[in-house]
Amino acid sequence: MDTALTFVTLLAIVVAVSSVADRFKVSPPLVLIVVGIIGSYLSFVPDFELTPEIVLVGLLPPLLYAAAIRTSLIDFRANMRPIALLSVGLVLFTTVVVGFLVAALLDVPLAVGFALGAVVAPPDAVAATAIARRVGLPRRVVTILEGESLVNDATAIVTLRTSIAAIAGTVSVWQVGAGFFVSAVGGVLIGLAVAFVVGRLRRRIQDDLTDVAVSLLTPWVAYLPAEEIHIAGLDSQPSGVLAVVVAGIILGHKSPLIQSGGSRLFERTNWATISFVLENSVFLLIGLQIRSIVDALDNSELSAMRIATSCAAVLVAVIVLRFVWVFPVTYLSRLVPKVASGEPRPSGRATFLVAWTGMRGVVTLAAVFLLPADTPEREVLVLMAFVVTVGTLMIQGLTIPYLVRWLKVPVPDRHEDHLQEATVYQAVTDAGMAFLDQEVDGTVSDPVMHRLRERATDRTNAVWERLGGVETPSAQYSRLRAAMLARERAELLRIRALGTVDQSVLARVMNALDVEESILDRMYEDETTADRETELRPTYDSDGACEHLATACAVPDPLTPKGCEECLRDGTEWVHLRLCMECGHVGCCDSSPQKHATSHFHEEGHPVIRSFEAGEAWRWCYVDELTG
Numbered sequence: 344m345d346t347a348l349t350f351v352t353l354l355a356i357v358v359a360v361s362s363v364a365d366r367f368k369v370s371p372p373l374v375l376i377v378v379g380i381i382g383s384y385l386s387f388v389p390d391f392e393l394t395p396e397i398v399l400v401g402l403l404p405p406l407l408y409a410a411a412i413r414t415s416l417i418d419f420r421a422n423m424r425p426i427a428l429l430s431v432g433l434v435l436f437t438t439v440v441v442g443f444l445v446a447a448l449l450d451v452p453l454a455v456g457f458a459l460g461a462v463v464a465p466p467d468a469v470a471a472t473a474i475a476r477r478v479g480l481p482r483r484v485v486t487i488l489e490g491e492s493l494v495n496d497a498t499a500i501v502t503l504r505t506s507i508a509a510i511a512g513t514v515s516v517w518q519v520g521a522g523f524f525v526s527a528v529g530g531v532l533i534g535l536a537v538a539f540v541v542g543r544l545r546r547r548i549q550d551d552l553t554d555v556a557v558s559l560l561t562p563w564v565a566y567l568p569a570e571e572i573h574i575a576g577l578d579s580q581p582s583g584v585l586a587v588v589v590a591g592i593i594l595g596h597k598s599p600l601i602q603s604g605g606s607r608l609f610e611r612t613n614w615a616t617i618s619f620v621l622e623n624s625v626f627l628l629i630g631l632q633i634r635s636i637v638d639a640l641d642n643s644e645l646s647a648m649r650i651a652t653s654c655a656a657v658l659v660a661v662i663v664l665r666f667v668w669v670f671p672v673t674y675l676s677r678l679v680p681k682v683a684s685g686e687p688r689p690s691g692r693a694t695f696l697v698a699w700t701g702m703r704g705v706v707t708l709a710a711v712f713l714l715p716a717d718t719p720e721r722e723v724l725v726l727m728a729f730v731v732t733v734g735t736l737m738i739q740g741l742t743i744p745y746l747v748r749w750l751k752v753p754v755p756d757r758h759e760d761h762l763q764e765a766t767v768y769q770a771v772t773d774a775g776m777a778f779l780d781q782e783v784d785g786t787v788s789d790p791v792m793h794r795l796r797e798r799a800t801d802r803t804n805a806v807w808e809r810l811g812g813v814e815t816p817s818a819q820y821s822r823l824r825a826a827m828l829a830r831e832r833a834e835l836l837r838i839r840a841l842g843t844v845d846q847s848v849l850a851r852v853m854n855a856l857d858v859e860e861s862i863l864d865r866m867y868e869d870e871t872t873a874d875r876e877t878e879l880r881p882t883y884d885s886d887g888a889c890e891h892l893a894t895a896c897a898v899p900d901p902l903t904p905k906g907c908e909e910c911l912r913d914g915t916e917w918v919h920l921r922l923c924m925e926c927g928h929v930g931c932c933d934s935s936p937q938k939h940a941t942s943h944f945h946e947e948g949h950p951v952i953r954s955f956e957a958g959e960a961w962r963w964c965y966v967d968e969l970t971g
Contacts (some may be wrong), residue, residue: 344554349389361694370908372626373740376733379630385394391631392949398451398709400570402621403496404562411493411591412598418591424682425487425673429697430465431918433668437464437661438502444660445727448653449645451719458506459724461856462662462711463731465495467704481752484693488700490963496706497582510718529581530569535566536588542594542601542712551606558610559617564588585779608861625705629732632708636729650723654730656903661731662701676739699746702739743822766970768803773968775799804934828860866868889967895951901928907931908941920955923947931953941965 360378382388414859419426441460447454466488505522541561548554569583598607640650673694677683689697711728714721746752779795835856839849899922902908907917907930917931921940926949930940940952950966961970 353624353627354620357620357627360627361619361623370740371623373736375623375626376770378734380633380733381543381630382627383631383634388631390635392635393628393709393712395709395712398705399500400563400566400584402625403584403706403709404566405617406621406625407493407496407584407587408562408565408591409614410489411588412559412591412614414489414493414595415486416596416622422483422487422490425677426494426673428676429487429491431498432496432609432672433491433665434461434464434495435928436668437664438499440664441657442506442823445653445657448656449720449723452510453508454506455719455724458503458510458714459657459727461499461502461506461713462707462724462728463657463703463713464502465499465703465706466492466701466735467706481696481871483689484696484700485696492774493588494585496524497588499706500584500710501582503713506559507713507715510715525580526582527585527870529572530583530585531589533569533572533581534565534586535593537561537568537586537590538593541590541619542597545601551603551609554602555609555613559613561590561594562587567767584607588637588852591666601612608714624966626736629705629729630710636722636726640726643720643722645720645723650726653723654727656829657727658731658734660737665701667699670694673697692752695750696743696746696752699739700743702735704736704799705732707732709713720848749795765803772799772803800933804932825860832856858905889964889969891950891966892962892969894923894963895964897921897924898953899924901929901955902927903929907935907937907939909942910935910937913937921952922955923949924951924953925949 353759356378357375360375361371364374403524414522438457438460441463442453442456442458445459446456449456501523541557541564545554545557548557566583569586570583571580573580594601598610600835602610603740608965643650645653673689677688707728711725714724720723776796776799779792783795784792832853835849838844839846901922903911905911908918908928909915910917910931913939917935917937917939919932919934921930921932922928923930923940923943926947928947930943930952933935933941944952944965945950952960952965953962963970
C-alpha cells in the first residue's frame with residue numbers, strides 16, 4: 344500500500360506542477376526539477392533511487408519509441424549528415440576532451456575520465472523534445488536536435504561500456520572499433536527485423552485495441568533482445584537504443600499502410616499520455632536525487648572547493664565544446680561541393696541555437712550509476728553528472744526562449760502551414776473527386792453524390808478559409824455544431840437518468856457524439872505561435888513546375904478594389920477575395936456562396952489568381968492546380 348500511495352502521490356505532483364507551469368507559461372520540466380530538489384530535503388519525502396535498470400529498461404525504451412514514431416523518416420534522411428556529426432562525432436569529441444579534463448582535475452586514471460565524458464556527452468531526447476518544441480524553434484533545428492538525441496545515447500552507452508572495461512583491465516583499439524561496429528550494425532539490424540515482424544503482424548490485426556497493445560509492447564520487443572545478445576570475444580553487444588529508434592521510425596513511417604485510422608488515433612493518444620507522464624516524472628525524479636548525491640560526498644577526501652571547481656569546469660566544458668564542434672563542422676563541411684549543393688545553407692542564428700540547445704537529462708544521470716562501486720572518486724563523478732544535467736537544463740533551457748526572440752529566429756509560421764495544408768487538401772480532394780467521376784458516378788443516387796462532393800469540398804474550403812482573419816462559414820459551423828452536440832449530450836444524459844433505455848444503447852449513441860466532436864474542424868488556431876506580419880508566401884517554389892505561375896508575376900490594378908465585382912453588382916456577400924493576375928478582376932473565393940473567382944476562370948480562361956486579402960501574397964493556378 345505504501346508503494347502504491349507513493350506512486351500515486353508522485354503522479355499527482357507531476358500533473359499538478361505541469362498544469363500550474365503551463366498556466367503561467369513556464370517550462371514544466373524546469374519547475375519539476377526545482378520541486379524535486381526541494382522535496383529531496385523534506386524529511387517526510389521518501390528516497391527515490393533512480394537506478395540504471397529503472398531508467399535504461401523501464402523509462403528509456405518507451406520514451407525513445409514515443410519520440411521515434413513521431414519522427415519523420417523523410418526529414419531524418421534529409422538531415423542524416425548533421426545528425427550523424429552530432430550524435431556520433433560530437434559525443435566522441437566531448438568524451439575525449441572531458442576525459443582529459445576530469446583526469447587532470449581529479450587525478451584519476453584516464454579511463455575514468457573517459458567514462459565520465461561518455462556519461463555527460465549525449466543531450467537528452469526528452470529534454471530536446473520538451474523544450475525545443477515548446478519554444479517554437481525552426482522545424483529543421485528541431486528535426487536535427489531530435490534526431491541527434493535519438494541516436495547519441497547509443498554512442499554514449501557503447502563508449503561508457505568500453506571505458507568501464509578499460510578501468511577493469513585493458514581494451515585494444517581493435518576491440519573498441521569492433522564494439523562500435525557490432526553495436527551500430529547489430530542495433531540497426533534488430534530494429535529492422537522487429538519493424539518487419541511487427542509490421543506484418545499489425546497488418547493482420549483487425550481490432551484497434553489489440554493493435555495498440557502490440558504498439559505498447561514494441562519498445563521492449565526491440566530493446567530486450569538487443570541487450571541480451573552478447574559477443575564474448577569482442578565484449579560487446581548490439582545497441583538496444585538503436586534497435587528501438589530504428590523500429591519506431593520505420594513503424595511510424597509505415598503506419599498509414601499497416602493501421603486503420605482509428606488505430607492510429609488511439610495509438611497517438613496513448614503514446615501522448617505515456618510520454619507526458621514519463622517525461623515529466625523523469626524531471627521530478629532527477630531533482631529528488633540531489634540529497635543522496637550530496638550525502639555520498641562524505642566518502643570523498645577531496646576538498647569542497649576542489650569538488651565545486653571541478654563540477655563547474657566540466658559544466659562549462661560541456662557547453663563550450665558543443666560550440667567548438669558545431670560551428671566548424673557546419674561551415675567547413677560546406678566547402679565540399681556535394682554537401683553545399685545538397686543541403687540548404689544554415690543561418691548563423693540557427694547554428695547558434697543548435698549549439699546552445701544541448702540539455703542533458705535522465706540518461707546522463709542514470710548512466711553514471713553504471714560506474715563500478717570501486718571507481719576512483721565515484722561519488723564526485725556522480726555529482727558532476729548531476730551538475731551537468733541540472734546546469735544545462737537550467738542555463739540553456741531557461742534562456743532558449745529569450746535567445747529565439749533576441750536572435751529573431753523565424754519560427755514556424757502558421758499561415759504558411761495553412762497555405763501548404765490547403766494545397767495538399769486540394770490535391771487529395773481532386774483525387775477523390777476523380778474517383779467519384781470515373782468509378783462512382785451513375786452507380787448511386789444524386790443526393791448521395793451531392794453529399795460526397797459537398798463533404799470533400801467543405802473540408803478543403805475550410806483550410807483555405809483559415810488564411811483570412813474573420814470568422815468563416817466553416818468556423819461558424821464548427822462553433823454552432825459543438826454547441827448542438829453539447830445540447831444533444833445533455834438530452835442523452837437526461838434519458839440515461841430515467842433508466843428506461845438499455846445502457847449499451849446509450850453508450851453507442853454517446854460514442855457517436857464523441858467521435859463527431861473529435862473530428863469537428865477547429866474553430867480557432869493554436870495560440871502558441873504568434874501571427875506573422877510578413878506577406879504570406881509558400882515555403883517552396885512551384886513556379887518552375889508551372890509556366891502560368893512563372894509568367895504571372897506582375898500584379899495588375901484591381902478593377903474593383905473594394906470587393907468582388909459581381910457581389911458588389913448583385914448585392915451578395917463574400918468570404919475572401921481573389922485577384923485575376925491577367926485582367927485585374929476581383930472575385931470571391933470558393934468558400935463564398937457565388938464562387939465568382941472560379942466562375943471568372945471558366946468564362947475567361949485566365950489561369951492564375953492571387954489572394955486579394957491583406958498580408959497574403961500566394962497565387963493559385965487553376966490549370967496546373969499549384970500554388971506559387
